[in-house]
Amino acid sequence: MENRVLKTLEFDKIRDIVATHCTSYAGRSYMEKLVPVTDYNEVVRLLEETDEGLSILRVRGNVPMGGISDIRPHAKRAQMGGMLSAYELMETANTIRASRILRQFIEAIVADEEITIPHFIAKKEAIPILTGLEHEINGAIDDNGHVVDSASSSLRTIRQGLRMQEGRVRDKLESYTRGKNASKMLSDSIVTIRNDRFVIPVKAEYKSHYGGVIHDMSSSGQTLFIEPDAVVQANNEIRNLKMKEQEEIEKILLELSAKVQEVAHDLFTLVTILSEIDIILAKSKFGIAHKCTKPAVNNEGYIRLAKARHPLLPIEEAVANTIEFGKEITTIVITGPNTGGKTVTLKTVGLCTLMAQAGLPIPALDGSEIAVFDAVYADIGDEQSIEQSLSTFSSHMVNIVDIIKKYDDRSLIIFDELGSGTDPQEGAALAISILDEVHGHGARVMATTHYPELKAYGFNRPGVANASVEFDIDTLSPTYRLLIGVPGRSNAFEISKRLGLQERVIERAKTFTGTDRGEVDSMIASLETSRVQSEKDAEETHGILLETERLKRQLEEKLAEFDEKKEQMVAKAREKAKKIVDEARRESEAVISELRALRLNAGSNVKEHELIEARKRLEAASPAEAKKNAVKAKAAPRPLQAGDEVKVLSYGQKGTLIEKVSPTEWIVQIGILKMKLDQSGLEYSKPEKEKQTVVSASVKGRNAYVKLELDLRGERYEDAIIRTEKYLDDAILSNYHQVSIIHGKGTGALRQGVQQYLKTHSKVKNYRYGEAGEGGHGVTVVELK
Incomplete structure (x- = not known):
């Protein structure tokens, strides 16, 4: 690029x-x-x-x-x-x-x-x-960038000697500051450092009293910083040790630098x-x-930007537009007056393309798609400029000539105010010729223009579409909404009228434009109205489509869940039936054994074939009993009525009966959908209150089984706490010592609320997160007292 x-x-x-x-x-x-x-x-x-x-x-x-x-x-x-x-x-x-x-x-x-x-x-x-190099460096250098004593044994020894020597010098000099003449001879009772040597501040008139070397003096000359003769040798030793220290530090740094080199x-x-x-x-x-999304990409020159914004404009101010071209339509010509947002639209398409090809998300909704181009070319000037001189036209043409030399069918070309800056008739003709050139060779093109001659360009060229930026006549301001398929109109007469220009002047002006111009403007106005209405209808239709797809997915999920539960229930039923049969067989064997024992011990006349027949009768008795119980358990369904809640067996979804349209067919409402279904595929579903009454009756007089875990996922906070409280009471009555509460990870709000409640419960001994095999942070394991 x-x-x-x-x-x-x-x-x-x-x-x-x-x-x-x-x-x-x-x-x-x-x-x-x-x-x-x-x-x-x-x-x-x-x-x-x-x-x-x-x-x-x-x-x-x-x-x-x-x-x-x-x-x-x-x-x-x-x-x-x-x-x-x-x-x-x-x-x-x-x-x-x-x-x-x-x-x-x-x-x-x-x-x-x-x-x-x-x-x-x-x-x-x-x-x-x-990691090895990291540890070696950290072992020798602290967080402040200083070499530590432990970097080497030699450095430790040197620094220990240095500290001892410095301590001796300080002690000696501090004895001077505490002497009986200190307040008289010293400017201050402190030990300080000058030229890297320990000194004391002596008043100038008493310099001969201490002797030694003068290293500095105050700005007034009244104080001399003197190194007394008594500590000169000790300071020399300190200086020597510091030189050794520096040599050892350099040695350590060189060793570490060599490791970095490796x-x-x-x-x-x-x-x-x-x-x-x-x-x-x-x-x-x-x-x-910037509320951007990842676009899909293609290699076919197709662009679809859903509600795209210019990323440099404030989100609350930018007007989002949906722009699509690159398949049947490969060139879009945007016409209309200035200040309408045409240039912003061009930049939005070009900039979103460049951003996507740099791996950046784009400021558009999900479902947007960007083509990968070998090159993007743009000729964009200042459309607000009033300087329309030869130099302006020439600069545009230099760019356009360069573009035409380089482009190919894998290029995106953007022209702003194509052909402007020269005679309108010649400029329009030149603009049409340039568009024919780049469009005819397969490039993807977006162009803006003032020229009315180009309004007809999109009507008589295959693969070309007109577009305009909507203008609100009532407010005399652009809405910045792009209308693809509708050419722009100047609105000069309407604007002038609202601004107060006399009606006779406007009517006279209209006579100069000709009948064809008026008819074209009327046609464009009608197109704009139709386009706005069709967009509204499309948005409503899209919303209904999304809701229908959501319901379809929900129905499919419920159906899959129903099939899975049905298979589980069938498997459980088979297992239960097998257990019943095995139990019956064991009982029959026991009966036969007793009969044989009676025959042997009591001399009974019971025959072997009679025993076999008895065994067969015993084996046949269990299935018959099971069938009898099953028939007895299943109550006859009552006739269906309008308003009943039913289960649609083919979808596994609940619905409401609206109207019976034939002896065997009903109109059923499922969510927002109404459909005609056969009565054989419907099953009466008891209302919730009726279900609760039946359940209460079935468990009355016996304790319900309490599970070792409580699943709160999807619950609201208040409902979750109520369920947790009741569950813990049931678990305590069941003598459970440990239970699990499943709350999921999510935002953490439900987990925090549950754990806050557990802190205050008198029967909770302790609680913790689940282990890796128990559900991790999505589960809290509770230990009960």
Whole structure:
């Protein structure tokens, strides 16, 4: 992409805004090089990375990126054999530490299986592991960039000797400050340092009393800072020890710098990956701040922007427009007066394209789609300028000539006020010719113009559509809404009339325009009205479609749930039936054994074949009894009536009977849908009160089974607390010592409310989060007293 186009479409301003979301200097320096890419697969990857960043921020709120420094210059100098300072080594260790924390953060997300982030995982795997170097540096240098005593045994010994020697010198000098003549001979009773040597402040007239070396004097000359003869030798020893200390520090720094040299290449890689992650997260933060979404991308030149806004305009002020072209329609010509928002519309399309190709989310609704172009060209001038001179026209033509030399069928071309700045007739003819040229060779084109001759351009050219920006005659101001398919009109007569121009002047002006012009304006006005009404109808239809799709998904989910429950119930029934049959068989065996025993012991005349027949009768008795009980348990259904609640068996969804249209068919309302269904597919569903009465009767006189867990997911806070209170009472009556409360993760509000209630419950001994196999932070395990 040409830098001139990036600046014209204000991509550089977007890049500067995104850079403010970077957390490291390295990330900001890399962001300065951000440009749109033209490879389709690369664009897909960049957008997927940004989408993963959005997912991470939504789930975790933030990403630990602190402590990262641009250590590439440090690594470069170490690579050349230079010695790094303690502070530079500390920055290196901190950056390695930041990479380690980030790696652990990504691993934790993967372990929790909250979201899928393959690109972040790949970058995590590519981060070099340099923990050994981090520990070595931290063992020698503290957080303030100072070499610590423990860096080496020699340094520890030197510093111990230095502290002892300094203590002796201070003691000796402090004895002078406490002497009987101190207040008389000293300007102040303190020990200070001048030229890296310990001295005392002596009044000028008493300098000979202490002897020694004068290192400094006050500005007034009344005070001399003297190193007495008694401590000169001791100060010399201190100076010697400090030189040894500095030599040892340099030795330690050189050793650490050599270790940095060994992994310099890994450090370059480390900074690059951390900067890439910083940029991805900056793009994601920009998307959240400006309410942007990830667009789909294609390689066919198709653009669809749903309610797109210009990202540099305030969200509350920007007017969103839906723009679609690139398939049957490949060129859009926007006509109409100035100040209507035509240029903003052009920039919105061009800028959204550049943003998407740079991996940035765009300020449009979900469902938007952007094409990947090999080049974007733009000729946009100041349409508000009153200077329409030859130089203006020439500058536009220079740009247009350059565009025509370079474009191809994989280009997006944007012309603002095409053909302006010259004679209207010649300018219009030239504009039509230029549009024919670029449109005829397959480029995607958007152009604005003042010329009325181009209003007919979209009607007699296949693949071309007219468009205009809506103008409110009542308020004499543009609405900035784009109307595709409707050419613009000047509205000069209407505006003049509302501003007070006499009617006779306006009527005379109309006679000069001709009949055809009036008919065209009337046609355009009618088109505008029809377009506005059709958009309203489309929005209502879209809302109904979304509701229908939602209901369809809900019905399909309920049907799948019903099928699953049905299979489970059938399996349970088979298992229960098997248990009944096995029990009956065991009983029959016991009966036969008793009969045989009677025959043997009592000399009974019972025959073996009679025993076999008895066994068969016993085996046949259980199924018959089960069938009898089943028939007895199932009550005959009552006739269906209008207003009854029924279950639609084919959908697994509840509905209400509206009207019986034939002996076997009913009109049934399910949600917002009404449909005609056969009575055989309907089952009467008892109202809630009736169900509660039946349930109460069925459990009366016996205790209901209390589960070991309570599922509160989807409950409102107040209902959840009431259910928790009742459940704990039931669990305590059932002598449970431990139960689980499932509240899910979500926002954490339900979890906090439940745990706050558990704190105040007198029978709760303790509570904790569930282990990994128990549900993690989505479950609270409660220990009862």
